[in-house]
Amino acid sequence: MDASAAAAYESSVGPVPKNPGAALLALGMGSFALGTTEFLPVALLPTIAGDLEVTLPAAGLLVSGYAMGVTLLTPILSAVFSGLPRKGMLISLMVLFFVTNMACALAPSYGFLLGVRFFTAISHGVFLAAATTVATQLVGKGREAHAIGVVFAGLSVAMATIVPLGSLLGQTLGWRVAFGGTAFLGLFAMLAQARFLPKTPAPTKRMTLASQAAVMKQPRVLLALAMTSIGYAGTFATFTYMTAILEEISGFHAIAVTLILGVIGVCITFGNIIGGKAADKKIYPALAGLFCLVVVGMLGIWLAAPFKIAMIAAVIFFGVFMFSPGAGLQLLAVNQARRWTPGAVDVAAGLNQSAFNLGIAMGAAIGGQVVASPLGLGGTPLVSAGVVIVAIGMVLIGWRMDRDVDPVSAEATEPQARNLVLEAEPATSAAS
Numbered sequence: 001m002d003a004s005a006a007a008a009y010e011s012s013v014g015p016v017p018k019n020p021g022a023a024l025l026a027l028g029m030g031s032f033a034l035g036t037t038e039f040l041p042v043a044l045l046p047t048i049a050g051d052l053e054v055t056l057p058a059a060g061l062l063v064s065g066y067a068m069g070v071t072l073l074t075p076i077l078s079a080v081f082s083g084l085p086r087k088g089m090l091i092s093l094m095v096l097f098f099v100t101n102m103a104c105a106l107a108p109s110y111g112f113l114l115g116v117r118f119f120t121a122i123s124h125g126v127f128l129a130a131a132t133t134v135a136t137q138l139v140g141k142g143r144e145a146h147a148i149g150v151v152f153a154g155l156s157v158a159m160a161t162i163v164p165l166g167s168l169l170g171q172t173l174g175w176r177v178a179f180g181g182t183a184f185l186g187l188f189a190m191l192a193q194a195r196f197l198p199k200t201p202a203p204t205k206r207m208t209l210a211s212q213a214a215v216m217k218q219p220r221v222l223l224a225l226a227m228t229s230i231g232y233a234g235t236f237a238t239f240t241y242m243t244a245i246l247e248e249i250s251g252f253h254a255i256a257v258t259l260i261l262g263v264i265g266v267c268i269t270f271g272n273i274i275g276g277k278a279a280d281k282k283i284y285p286a287l288a289g290l291f292c293l294v295v296v297g298m299l300g301i302w303l304a305a306p307f308k309i310a311m312i313a314a315v316i317f318f319g320v321f322m323f324s325p326g327a328g329l330q331l332l333a334v335n336q337a338r339r340w341t342p343g344a345v346d347v348a349a350g351l352n353q354s355a356f357n358l359g360i361a362m363g364a365a366i367g368g369q370v371v372a373s374p375l376g377l378g379g380t381p382l383v384s385a386g387v388v389i390v391a392i393g394m395v396l397i398g399w400r401m402d403r404d405v406d407p408v409s410a411e412a413t414e415p416q417a418r419n420l421v422l423e424a425e426p427a428t429s430a431a432s
Contacts, residue, residue, distance in 0.1 A: 019196060020138040024147055026192035027131045028154040030094060033185040034124045035158025036166070037101055038066060038360075040178060041117075043261060044170040046244050051175065052110040056244055056377075057368030059110075062117050063240050064364035069121025070357040077122060078129045086134045087197045090127060094190035097123040101183035105176045123186075128152075128353070137200065156269060159323075164262035171254040215348050218340040220401070224333040227394045228355040229362065231291060231329065234387030235322050236363025238298055238380050241371060246315075249305045249378050260315055267319030275324030279331055284399035287328045291392045293321040295385045302381035326356075332398075363387075 041048065041062040049059035081089060100120040107113035128151070135147035170178045215221055238245075246252045246260055278286035297318030304310035330352050337348030366387065370380045 022192075022196040023138050023198065024135060024150045026189065026196045027090075027135055027151045029189035029192050030090065030127055030131060030186070031151050031154030032158050033094070033097060033154075033182065033189050034127060035155035036185055037097070037120060037179075037182050038063075038070075038124065039159055040166045040182060041066075042240055043164065043166045043243055043258075044175045044178060045241065046247060047170050047175045048113075052113070054110045055372070056241070057372050060240050060364045060368040060371075061114055063236070064361040064368075065114050066117045066121050066124075067357040067360035067364070069118040070125045071354045071361060073122055074125025074129065074354050074357075075351065077126045081126060081130075086130050086200050087193070090130055090134070090193055090197065091190055093123040093127045093130075094186050094193065096120075097127075097186035098183045098190065101179055101186060105179035105183065107176075125354070125357075134197065134200065138198075156272060159265050159268055161262075161265060164258045164260075164265060168255070168258040171258070215337055215341050215351060218336070220336045220340055220398070221333065221348055221351075223394060223398050223401075224329070224336045225352060225355040227287070227391055227398070228329045228333070228352055229359040230394065231294075231325055231388060231391035232356055232359030233362035233366060234298075234384045234391060235294065236360045237367035237370065237387060238301065238318075238363075238384040239322065240360075240364040240367050241377060241380050242315075244371075244377055245301070245305060245380070246311070250308055250311045252308065260312065263312075264315060264319035264322075267316055268323050271320040271322065271324040272326065274320070276327040278324075279328035283328050283332050283335070284395060284402070287325050287332070287395045288392055288399070290321060290325045290328070291388055291395065294318070294325070295388050295392070297321055298381040298385040298388065302378070302385070305378055305381070329356075 041059070045056060045059045045062075048054075048062065049056050052059075097120065100116055100123070103116045104113055104120070107116060131151050135151045139147045166178045166182075169181065242264070243257055243261070246257045247254070252260065275286070275290055278290060297314065297320075300314035301311070301318055304314040333348045333352040333355075341348070363384075366383065367380045370383045371377050373379070375383065
């Protein structure tokens with residue numbers, strides 16, 4: 001941090017942290033723990049279902065219930081807690097994370113586990129909202145986007161590593177051990193935050209439910225959020241049951257499934273880069289094209305599932321593109337909020353994350369219904385493809401609407417959107 005940035009930091013926040021890099025890493029450790037607990041059940045659904053004697057669709061509610069918790073609780077609790085000092089709140093949320101995940105590991109019944117999963121989501125959304133605020137305060141002006149990227153990198157790393165490792169751990173030592181290990185990830189993150197995060201005063205500006213409601217009244221913003229929800233509902237209708245598809249239809253052994261899930265994680269990382277670069281150029285064409293590739297991947301899985309070699313190729317293709325529209329969707333929500341509700345860019349960023357988790361919940365529920373229907377487990381990719389096609393239609397509608405009003409806005413790029421994000425007040429950031 002240079003001298004001018006340090007002076008600005010001291011005047012607005014407090015003493016300059018001695019090691020901002022370590023503080024950012026501590027925040028990233030928190031998001032890594034959150035990503036682990038969110039996606040771990042994807043790898044453990046068959047094991048959990050068998051141990052607790054419930055159906056596979058019922059076990060899938062462990063994914064959708066958590067996502068619904070994030071969706072419903074984040075906007076409300078972010079507003080309620082927006083006036084609290086950040087460091088103490090972050091540490092408290094990691095303590096809650098530890099307690100609830102240990103409760104999951106010791107759950108005596110499926111109903112208890114499902115209920116605890118819902119309340120674990122409290123720590124998820126509110127933590128990421130507060131962590132984003134703190135991250136932007138730790139660095140000099142012009143590096144806020146980088147700081148936010150470090151925080152959210154934990155989620156991507158969790159997807160790429162913990163899901164396959166959790167699958168292996170759950171298959172060998174049991175799903176309870178996997179949840180117990182996840183709890184300790186939160187404990188380690190809490191200790192790192194207690195050690196490295198600087199003390200900061202409570203924000204002077206509080207987020208309100210009214211500001212969030214104002215954003216939700218804008219049709220263009222709502223359309224952007226709907227693209228996120230529907231697009232990822234289609235993705236997670238298949239991804240939630242990927243382990244079961246690989247085991248029960250493709251016939252892969254548990255160890256092979258672990259390796260394949262690891263490959264998916266690596267592919268997701270590359271896909272995020274591809275999606276970001278595409279959104280740098282033209283958002284709407286990028287979103288339409290990337291969603292089309294997601295549909296191709298789903299149809300490939302549907303056709304290739306009974307054939308091991310073909311299935312590996314289809315999974316790799318799907319893994320590359322399954323999350324690739326994410327960057328463009330986030331940027332589109334930000335752009336639309338900046339245009340139609342000036343001053344609420346940060347609120348839109350947070351609401352888009354709620355929309356993402358709503359998509360996860362809907363996708364897990366849709367997939368569960370398909371599994372329980374005559375189509376069965378093998379029909380989930382086909383139905384998923386149909387849902388994503390609906391999202392493509394929404395993208396085309398939004399593209400046409402924006403092009404008719406303002407051709408320049410319709411082709412807004414990622415660097416432009418980033419500049420818009422950074423105009424928002426860090427203290428009121430709701431990105432989660």
